[in-house]
Amino acid sequence: MKNNIFPCLWFDRTGNEAAQFYTDIFGGKITVDTPVVINFELFGQRMMILNAGPQFEKNASVSFMVLCETPEEVEKYWKPLADGGIVLMELGEYPWSKKYGWVRDKYGVTWQVYLGEKMGEQKIVPTLMYIHGNNGKAMEAMELYTKIFPGSKIGGVLKYGDGVGNETHEVQENVQHAHFEIDGYSFFCMDNSYDHQFDFNEGISIVVMTDDQEETDHLWNSLIAGGGRASMCGWLKDKFGMSWQIVPKKLIELMNDSDPYKSQKVMQAMSGMQKIVITDLEEAYLS
Structure with a gap:
């Protein structure tokens, strides 16, 4: 796995203990351990933590889907993630999975633990939720990202009107669940019409490591176009x-x-x- 694209989680002083918590649960390792920057690997996937202060709080607009191969594996991860956390969807059987649960752990990171098929080498998949003004734009976002990044594609797309766990309050053409890849790195995404009290913010970002200035310029200019904002x-x-x-x-x-x-x-x-x-x-x- 190239690990040129990976998530970054914003913490307020608890990042070091959180990294240890995650590597204990999933069997990973910490590769960089400083007071501000922590890098760790889970199943060979790179993740990053910034101990950067109280400015931003992580939320469920970006969650992490853990693709498990057995019911026992689901239980193994679910129990410590739920301990001291907030259960958003109880662990149980759903139309899309024989064993699934959604939880916000004690450090504010949101996980979906799912019994289902693995996406190649990638076992943990960031999942983007398009809500509020973004609701209905999941397909547009996938099309944008896969156009910008090389080695990209849109995979399976399930819409609310397709009849799998259908939600009557959702727009039938909106995306219930979809998979896409940018430069070989997998994401899931979904539209959601519920009026959640959160949205995308800097609490969870996506890092892209570039090889040269040409690639840096291309990604920067393309991502910021059409209403983005430089920081x-x-x-x-x-x-x-x-x-x-x-x-x-x-x-x-x-x-x-x-x-x-x-x-x-x-x-x-x-x-x-x-x-x-x-x-x-x-x-x-x-x-």
Whole structure:
């Protein structure tokens, strides 16, 4: 698995213990452990935590579907995730799965534990919920993302009118559940008409590691087009309000330099940027 695309979770001082919690449950490992940045792997998939303060709270607009192969595996993950958390849908049998539950764990991360088919190598699949002004736009979002990213495709699409666990209050042409890939990384998505008290925010973002400035420019400009908004340090919001971090691999290389003075100069240069410009980072490194 390339791990060039992965989710980033925003925490307020509890990120280190949360990373340990997740790696204990799923059998993963912590690969970077600092006071601010924690990287960990679950089933070979990279995930990132920022211990960045109280500004943003994670919510169920982005949840993580765990694809399990046996009922026992569902139970194994469900019990610790639900302990101290909030159950959103009780663990049980549903039209779409013989064993399924939806839970917000004690750290505010939302999980859907699902008995069903695995998506190739990827066992944990970020699931995007299109609500409020975005309701009905799941298909548009999939079409946009798969157009922007290479190696992308839209997979199965189930609409509310297709008769599987049909919700009478939902628009029949809206997406009940769909799968798409960007650069080989799987996502699920859905429309939802319920008036939830949350929406996409910076609490959960998607990081994309780029190879060069051309790729950085393409992704930045394409994602921000049509109503998106630039933020700082490589962060942006697309037209649907979803947060992305477009990060050149060169930035990580320069920031990991053994000379702390040089890495600090790179950090200072990056902190003043919106879109990250590699030549400006290199100039700061050499100055």
